[in-house]
Amino acid sequence: MPAPLKTVESSSPLPEAADAVIIGGGIIGAFAAYYLARRGMKVALLEKGRVGAEQSSRNWGWCRQQNRDARELPMATKSLELWERFAAESGEDTGFRRCGLLYLSNDDEELATWARWRDFARTVGVTTQVLSATEATQRAAWTGKPWKGGVFSPTDGTADPASAAPAVARALLKLGGTVLQECAARGVEREGGRISAVVTEKGAIRTKVAVLSAGAWASSFCRQLGIRFPQATVRQSSAAISPGAGVLPDALHTKAISITRRADGGHTLAISGRGRVDPTAQFLRFSPQFLPMFLRRWRSLAPGGLEGIRSGHESLARWRLDQPTPMERMRVLDPSVDESAVRLMYERAAALIPAIRERTITAKWAGYIDSTPDGVPGIGEVTGFPGLILAAGFSGHGFGIGPGAGHLIADLVTGAQPFVDPRPLHPDRFAHSAWGRVAEF
Numbered sequence: 001m002p003a004p005l006k007t008v009e010s011s012s013p014l015p016e017a018a019d020a021v022i023i024g025g026g027i028i029g030a031f032a033a034y035y036l037a038r039r040g041m042k043v044a045l046l047e048k049g050r051v052g053a054e055q056s057s058r059n060w061g062w063c064r065q066q067n068r069d070a071r072e073l074p075m076a077t078k079s080l081e082l083w084e085r086f087a088a089e090s091g092e093d094t095g096f097r098r099c100g101l102l103y104l105s106n107d108d109e110e111l112a113t114w115a116r117w118r119d120f121a122r123t124v125g126v127t128t129q130v131l132s133a134t135e136a137t138q139r140a141a142w143t144g145k146p147w148k149g150g151v152f153s154p155t156d157g158t159a160d161p162a163s164a165a166p167a168v169a170r171a172l173l174k175l176g177g178t179v180l181q182e183c184a185a186r187g188v189e190r191e192g193g194r195i196s197a198v199v200t201e202k203g204a205i206r207t208k209v210a211v212l213s214a215g216a217w218a219s220s221f222c223r224q225l226g227i228r229f230p231q232a233t234v235r236q237s238s239a240a241i242s243p244g245a246g247v248l249p250d251a252l253h254t255k256a257i258s259i260t261r262r263a264d265g266g267h268t269l270a271i272s273g274r275g276r277v278d279p280t281a282q283f284l285r286f287s288p289q290f291l292p293m294f295l296r297r298w299r300s301l302a303p304g305g306l307e308g309i310r311s312g313h314e315s316l317a318r319w320r321l322d323q324p325t326p327m328e329r330m331r332v333l334d335p336s337v338d339e340s341a342v343r344l345m346y347e348r349a350a351a352l353i354p355a356i357r358e359r360t361i362t363a364k365w366a367g368y369i370d371s372t373p374d375g376v377p378g379i380g381e382v383t384g385f386p387g388l389i390l391a392a393g394f395s396g397h398g399f400g401i402g403p404g405a406g407h408l409i410a411d412l413v414t415g416a417q418p419f420v421d422p423r424p425l426h427p428d429r430f431a432h433s434a435w436g437r438v439a440e441f
């Protein structure tokens, strides 16, 4: 079942030329296109299915600085400001609110990790409130349980995954940009080494700049161009429960269950980090590089099935530019739900907050999270490929930093002074091992 998602109209026809072509209409591609259009560029946003239909509508909607890796934190801070500014400057609603995020725990090790992050965050001017046992228990009185401690991050918030990417695409249309859905990019052409066109299923668009924001499909697309981008996907399931009586938090994380208020007044349930790995040829190819990541996360991961192979997003096959590609056969990656995980999350949520028993499950879905070996995205112009900007591998936390990532991409394309140091994010680092560099959260 797909996650709830609003729609945006497509433009027609295919433009012959554009200043920049964005491949992939998730939150990253949509914001990159928007910020490029705001700088006066003629932009075409290509989406093989529907804008926002993959990861960008299947997430919890958390927009957080809390527990961010140092390499992403400046972008996360800027993103919060940009989420707010976007609504004001575009008139479009992404559902963003600074509701604060609440973390509760009875695990000493987890609490120590959060306290360490607080100490680091202070050094870069980010405020978070580490809660004592009394404070955490008081703040979470609706659980009726004692807590050893917690964290409240007052400046963080949530946006609505069903609205956000379509809202940004609508803002792009208002700026004169082009949004093409059901229009897969099959490849690129080059002249003198530089990008000269993006070839789509509906024809070619001449351009000197292509941004590859293709989420879980980025690595197989790169492979066609001879670019090695190590990427792995993990299938995670979530459920939505109906709106109803009872005090439920806006955004709560515990080890057992995470609960997030949805725009319709219902809540999304999920178990942080829990997922299934569906083995594929690409997974086997890159698995040595993912060893440090899987060693850190293996407790929450379970083996999956064959649907990763059936989906085609991690195919090692080569495709031709004049024939349908795996992207046209799978317009929207909509993997099957892990029913046992959904049952478990409902039981855990109800055990924590008994009022949840009055709610029913109204939707459930799964999404493939695309990860890099160190859990930090790859953003930057691909070395040896002038004009091709890679922006993928957001590793389960790209929704909240969508505006910042889009802004950074626009900085890189236009040659403006980047608002954050882009070097730690550059994809060149994937040529080296990720040992000692895996993001903690």
Ligand SMILES: Cc1cc2nc3c(=O)[nH]c(=O)nc-3n(C[C@H](O)[C@H](O)[C@H](O)COP(=O)(O)OP(=O)(O)OC[C@H]3O[C@@H](n4cnc5c(N)ncnc54)[C@H](O)[C@@H]3O)c2cc1C
Residues within 6 Å of the ligand: 023, 024, 025, 026, 027, 028, 029, 046, 047, 048, 049, 050, 051, 052, 053, 054, 055, 056, 057, 058, 059, 060, 061, 062, 063, 064, 183, 184, 185, 186, 213, 214, 215, 216, 217, 218, 221, 236, 237, 238, 327, 331, 332, 366, 367, 368, 369, 391, 392, 393, 394, 395, 396, 397, 398, 399, 400, 401
């Ligand atoms: C269950 C779950 C919970 C999450 N929770 C959070 C959270 O609370 N906070 C947070 O910050 N992040 C969260 N994330 C992660 C977040 O959703 C992703 O990091 C983010 O949405 C990635 O955005 P994207 O644009 O890179 O990818 P996507 O949203 O996957 O978009 C990529 C798009 O590219 C399109 N595409 C691919 N190839 C082509 C092609 N050749 N031509 C045209 N189009 C193409 C695809 O159809 C797709 O729509 C979560 C993810 C999941 C699955």
